[in-house]
Amino acid sequence: MVQGAPARDRSGSRQRNTQDLGGVPALIEAYAEKIRISEIFGPTIQGEGALIGLPTVFVRTGGCDYRCSWCDSLHAVDSRFRADWRAMTAEEIFQEVRRLSDDRPLMVSLSGGNPAIQPLGGLIRLGHSAGYRFALETQGTVCRDWFADLDVLVLSPKPPSSGMETDWEALKACQESAAEGPRTVLKFVVFDAEDYAYARDAAARFPDLPVYLQPGNHTPPDPDEEDGLIDMDGLTRRLHWLVDKVTTDRWFDAHVLPQLHVLLWGNKRGV
Numbered sequence: 001m002v003q004g005a006p007a008r009d010r011s012g013s014r015q016r017n018t019q020d021l022g023g024v025p026a027l028i029e030a031y032a033e034k035i036r037i038s039e040i041f042g043p044t045i046q047g048e049g050a051l052i053g054l055p056t057v058f059v060r061t062g063g064c065d066y067r068c069s070w071c072d073s074l075h076a077v078d079s080r081f082r083a084d085w086r087a088m089t090a091e092e093i094f095q096e097v098r099r100l101s102d103d104r105p106l107m108v109s110l111s112g113g114n115p116a117i118q119p120l121g122g123l124i125r126l127g128h129s130a131g132y133r134f135a136l137e138t139q140g141t142v143c144r145d146w147f148a149d150l151d152v153l154v155l156s157p158k159p160p161s162s163g164m165e166t167d168w169e170a171l172k173a174c175q176e177s178a179a180e181g182p183r184t185v186l187k188f189v190v191f192d193a194e195d196y197a198y199a200r201d202a203a204a205r206f207p208d209l210p211v212y213l214q215p216g217n218h219t220p221p222d223p224d225e226e227d228g229l230i231d232m233d234g235l236t237r238r239l240h241w242l243v244d245k246v247t248t249d250r251w252f253d254a255h256v257l258p259q260l261h262v263l264l265w266g267n268k269r270g271v
């Protein structure tokens, strides 16, 4: 079931967007808007998908319009953890990114929760002006015109095992909003054959987008127990099975990758 999704902004025109106002007052307003933050951490390496292995600082926003059954970041989704989230301005967030990276520009991953429901346009502009680059991970339910300012957009629609339903029009609108800006890729979590079939179908709907497949990781129901053991046998089995599937199907432009950070640190938070 999809939980109360916020009003969608497929064209970027219906919701208020400070970037459209123009000039210095708009900039001041964009930087003063508050962004709900669950955690900012790094530098670590990007553990998933197209940018795997790249040193990255993560900015994890709080709040999500989905409730995936296997979400590995419930501490940024479930309102039980709301007290741990902080409302920060773009300036404050960027100051922390600069501190963590010793003022050396690097890739910043905007994740969550769903970062698309936060006003991140000002942060991206601020970071770009200092040479930082930005990737954003989203399930593709809400699109923003500031997606066009990203360097990389990772669309990660959710397969049947998540319990969520895909709004294909919203996903398409996200791709279109980024058509002339960032490099856009698709990333799928696969737990079983149904998820794999979903990924094949979704990829066929977006033939221009590179595809990344990663095995699903069973996380503990209580995110406070995240440093428990991971199901390494299950992960390895699903990874082997995925490699078998893509090679047997002759799906030669799909990339199959593990979550590198899970192999290195299990379900630990902030790595």
Ligand SMILES: C[S@@+](CC[C@H](N)C(=O)[O-])C[C@H]1O[C@@H](n2cnc3c(N)ncnc32)[C@H](O)[C@@H]1O
Binding pocket: 064, 070, 071, 072, 073, 111, 112, 113, 114, 115, 137, 138, 139, 155, 156, 187, 188, 189, 214, 215, 216, 217, 218, 219, 259
């Ligand atoms: C925590 S989500 C946050 C961003 C956004 N809400 C989304 O889902 O794309 C970041 C990435 O982690 C993936 N992910 C979440 N839980 C996972 C799990 N249990 N196993 C493998 N990948 C998972 C998501 O599919 C997404 O690609």
Ligand SMILES: Nc1nc2[nH]cc(C(=O)O)c2c(=O)[nH]1
Binding pocket: 044, 045, 046, 047, 048, 058, 073, 111, 112, 137, 261, 270, 271
């Ligand atoms: N190292 C590392 N790589 C990641 N790739 C995607 C992540 C996420 O939770 O969005 C993530 C994360 O939390 N840590």
Ligand code: SF4
Binding pocket: 064, 065, 066, 067, 068, 071, 072, 073, 074, 077, 112, 113, 114, 139
């Ligand atoms: S969309 Fe992303 S953050 Fe939201 S519940 Fe699903 S995996 Fe978690």
Ligand SMILES: [Mg+2]
Binding pocket: 072, 073
């Ligand atoms: Mg994660």
